[in-house]
Amino acid sequence: MKGFEMPRVTLHEMCMSESIAATCCYSETTAGLSTIHAVLNGGNLSRYSWREVYAQVIEFYGGIATIPKTHYSYYFPNLDDVYYDEGAKMISGGGYWSKDVAAFEQNTEGKLQALGTIDDGKISDEEILPGAYVSATRSECDHMTNACPFNYVRSIDYAHVGATMPHALGTSQWFLPHQAHQYNS
Numbered sequence: 001m002k003g004f005e006m007p008r009v010t011l012h013e014m015c016m017s018e019s020i021a022a023t024c025c026y027s028e029t030t031a032g033l034s035t036i037h038a039v040l041n042g043g044n045l046s047r048y049s050w051r052e053v054y055a056q057v058i059e060f061y062g063g064i065a066t067i068p069k070t071h072y073s074y075y076f077p078n079l080d081d082v083y084y085d086e087g088a089k090m091i092s093g094g095g096y097w098s099k100d101v102a103a104f105e106q107n108t109e110g111k112l113q114a115l116g117t118i119d120d121g122k123i124s125d126e127e128i129l130p131g132a133y134v135s136a137t138r139s140e141c142d143h144m145t146n147a148c149p150f151n152y153v154r155s156i157d158y159a160h161v162g163a164t165m166p167h168a169l170g171t172s173q174w175f176l177p178h179q180a181h182q183y184n185s
């Protein structure tokens with residue numbers, strides 16, 4: 001174990017009780033070379049993935065319900081590809097680059113006043129370059145798809161999904177997908 005890793009709390013001991021079925025997600029038995037996992041309390045054992053809105057986005061908007069449903073991109077000139085002649089007149093230009101917008105403000109003429117972009121869940125103040133603009137890219141977003149810049153994928157490699165009976169393991173939310181905990185016989 002590397003020094004900086006957080007200590008992991010294992011709940012195996014909790015399973016070593018008389019009421020295995022009441023507390024565990026599955027039992028493990030080994031017969032020869034094969035290991036058998038028997039699911040307890042209904043449901044199945046599988047990898048489970050879901051999308052979650054970035055914490056900084058929720059914090060910024062004060063909740064999931066208040067996050068706008070329209071997304072914007074910030075388009076700014078690719079300055080490395082823009083060439084000027086001696087009179088500083090642009091003689092050729094490259095394309096625009098873009099970034100995902102977290103939030104922006106315009107004045108009454110529609111000129112950008114303030115801009116925050118988002119990358120990997122981190123919102124940063126953005127310098128507004130001359131010639132840059134903001135444009136809507138997606139509307140009616142539920143922030144739960146791959147196309148949305150406000151969420152990321154989380155997963156549990158070995159999850160207990162669809163349990164039909166209560167079992168303790170430190171969570172009252174036993175009916176939601178959760179890390180599967182085993183009983184070692």
Ligand SMILES: [Zn+2]
Pocket residue numbers: 071141142143144148149150
């Ligand atoms: Zn979204």
